Amino acid sequence: MRFVALILCAACALVFLLQSVIGTESLLLISSVKWSEPWRLLTSIFAHGSIVHLxxxxxxxxxxxxxxxxxxxxQKVLWLFLLSGVVINVxxxxPRSLGASGAIFAIIGALAILRPKIMVWVGGMPVPMILAAVIxxxxxxxxVFVPDGVGNLAHISGLGIGVIAGFAWRKRFGDPLFKKEDRDLELDKKLDEWEEKYMG
Incomplete structure (x- = not known):
């Protein structure tokens, strides 16, 4: 399966359309009933409160x-998105929550470890991914201390899950900055070139 990120986007859009038909109440996470109605742990990830939110x-x-x-x-993106979203909801x-932002922050956290140097825009300025995550x-x-109606704890939790996943994957998927074996191979290559050039 390719382009799973776009498939997840389409799923969020379809659920938002479904909300206009059946309403949001049966889809969002309600803490008092989440164990008796466990589907909410998953459906609330794809439901959104407004078109701007979506x-x-x-x-x-x-x-x-x-x-x-x-x-x-x-496959790994799919599992990271779904599992982080469910764990955050658990x-x-x-009392009530909905939206994919916690799971998206898990993706951001993983990127901050695996591709820390890619540039993203924050506040109209390009900054490295790792700095964006910190901001x-x-x-x-x-x-958290000045409530603004946003699921800040969900974002923080998602970021933490993503960072843990990123460190688990960094040896295989991380940028060279995080991969000692790549630096060693590059150094060996340069030494071989130097020896060939200057020592015959």
Whole structure:
């Protein structure tokens, strides 16, 4: 399966359309009934509260999801998205919640470890992925103390899950900055070239 990030985007869009027919109440996560109605642990990931909420998440999921997919493959992105979303919902402290942002932050966290040097825009400025993740983490930590109606704890949890996954995958999928064996191979290659050039 390819382009799983776009498939997940399409699923979010379809669920949003479904919400206009059946409403949102049966799909969102409600803490008091999440164990008696466990489907909410999954459906609430794909449900969104408004078109702006949906579009902002679709943009982030499409952008970061495709980048990560190109590095680790479709299947791993799918499992990271779904498992992080469900785990976040299992431990969610919020009475009611919905949206894919927690799972998207897991993707961001993994990218911050696997591709820390790629440039992304934050506040109109290009910054490395690792710095962007730190900035967004700081914003969410501030949001915990100054509530703004955003699931800041879900974002923080997702970022943490993604970072853990990133470290688990870094030896195989990380940029050369994080892969000692790549640096060693490059050094050996340069030494061989130097010996051939200057020592016959």
């Amino acid at each position: 579009l902002s998440n679709l943009f982030a999921l499409g952008l970061f999801g495709l980048i990560l997919e190109g590095r680790i493959g479709s 431990f969610s402290p919020y 967004w983490l700081f914003q969410d930590i501030m949001g």
